[in-house]
Amino acid sequence: MTESGERNTTDGRPAAPPDDTPGTAGTSKESAERTGGPHSSAQESGADAAETGIEPGSGGEVEQTTDQAGVTPEGGTRTAPAARDRQGMFGVRGSGDTSGFGGLRLPGYSPAPAERPYGGWFDEFADEFAEALLERGVPRGAVEQVTVDRGEITFYVQRESILEMCRTLRDDPALRFELCSSVSGVDYGADVDRRFHVVYHLTSMTYRRRIRLEVVLDVEDPHVPSVVEVYPTADWHEREAWDMFGVIFDGHPALTRILMPDDWEGHPQRKDYPLGGIPVEYKGAEIPPPDERRAYS
Numbered sequence: 163m164t165e166s167g168e169r170n171t172t173d174g175r176p177a178a179p180p181d182d183t184p185g186t187a188g189t190s191k192e193s194a195e196r197t198g199g200p201h202s203s204a205q206e207s208g209a210d211a212a213e214t215g216i217e218p219g220s221g222g223e224v225e226q227t228t229d230q231a232g233v234t235p236e237g238g239t240r241t242a243p244a245a246r247d248r249q250g251m252f253g254v255r256g257s258g259d260t261s262g263f264g265g266l267r268l269p270g271y272s273p274a275p276a277e278r279p280y281g282g283w284f285d286e287f288a289d290e291f292a293e294a295l296l297e298r299g300v301p302r303g304a305v306e307q308v309t310v311d312r313g314e315i316t317f318y319v320q321r322e323s324i325l326e327m328c329r330t331l332r333d334d335p336a337l338r339f340e341l342c343s344s345v346s347g348v349d350y351g352a353d354v355d356r357r358f359h360v361v362y363h364l365t366s367m368t369y370r371r372r373i374r375l376e377v378v379l380d381v382e383d384p385h386v387p388s389v390v391e392v393y394p395t396a397d398w399h400e401r402e403a404w405d406m407f408g409v410i411f412d413g414h415p416a417l418t419r420i421l422m423p424d425d426w427e428g429h430p431q432r433k434d435y436p437l438g439g440i441p442v443e444y445k446g447a448e449i450p451p452p453d454e455r456r457a458y459s
Contacts, residue, residue: 273311280308283371284315287337294334300326306378316374324362324377325387331364331373332392338368342393345400347407351433356380360409362389362396379409388414406431 279285292302304323309316319327331339341364348359358379365372377386388411389396400411401420408429411417419426428435 273309275307276310276315280310280315284310287315287371287373290334290336291331294330294337295327298326298330300330314372314374316376318376318378321377321379321386324375325389325392327375328362328364328389328392337366339364339366339371339373341365341367342389342396342399345389345396345403347403347409347431349407349431349433357433358384358407358409360386360403384408385410385412387412388417390414405429408432 278288280288288308295302295304300323304320304327305317306320307318309318328342331337342362343365344361344363346361348361350357350359356378358381360377360379362375362377363372364375379386384407386409388400390400390411391413397415398420400409400414401417403409404411404414404417405419405421406429418424422430
């Protein structure tokens with residue numbers, strides 16, 4: 163320790179400042195202590211880059227799909243959700259809304275595709291992911307876009323490759339994403355091309371990492387392969403996405419409704435689904451749906 167309060171190393175040189183990069187603490191394989199005991203899969207099969215002989219950047223990288231001119235278009239090969247302002251709770255106007263949400267205004271936001279370096283452990287992971295996909299014969303163009311936003315990394319992937327990607331992420335020793343914690347749907351509205359998104363949240367309990375995969379679909383062809391054979395936890399999640407959004411998961415063992423009755427028509431969380439079409443009955447009174455209530459303004 164010098165008079166000015168700076169730390170020195172044993173040879174007298176000033177010590178390097180601590181790494182204050184947000185979102186990186188405890189996520190590097192070299193700095194984070196692995197989970198599990200002496201006989202856990204983390205120690206038996208969770209290989210570091212040094213153990214596998216893969217150096218960062220070798221064997222190719224996960225690249226975003228580019229056009230013939232070599233320029234990555236906005237949103238890669240997908241159409242990014244329109245960054246439009248949101249008005250009202252559900253974008254409904256002239257319905258006699260009495261909740262006060264009719265005056266809600268939110269600015270539109272759509273994160274741009276990320277460029278290397280991504281920062282933190284993302285670059286190390288992206289190199290290992292690309293190497294694993296190459297070994298399994300998955301085309302590099304299967305990753306349409308990579309986005310880093312709010313400390314999270316998202317891979318937009320082609321639906322034909324989602325099943326093999328999940329299998330690779332689960333089984334490869336350098337990746338080890340053993341848990342699919344969520345499969346959900348998103349509908350960006352009728353004025354957005356390829357409006358449906360299927361979102362997969364994957365967790366590596368071995369390396370304490372989380373990533374997100376997204377598949378973009380057309381409303382006329384809302385089919386995507388089921389990942390239940392790789393992640394059994396996705397069973398009821400895929401059923402809910404089918405029930406609420408109408409996304410068809412090909413190969414699912416029993417794709418039936420899970421929230422609505424079996425004879426229900428339509429999918430309630432689609433943006434074009436009628437808002438509040440069922441009156442609510444109480445003892446001696448009936449409350450009409452929101453779009454039929456009296457307006458006070």
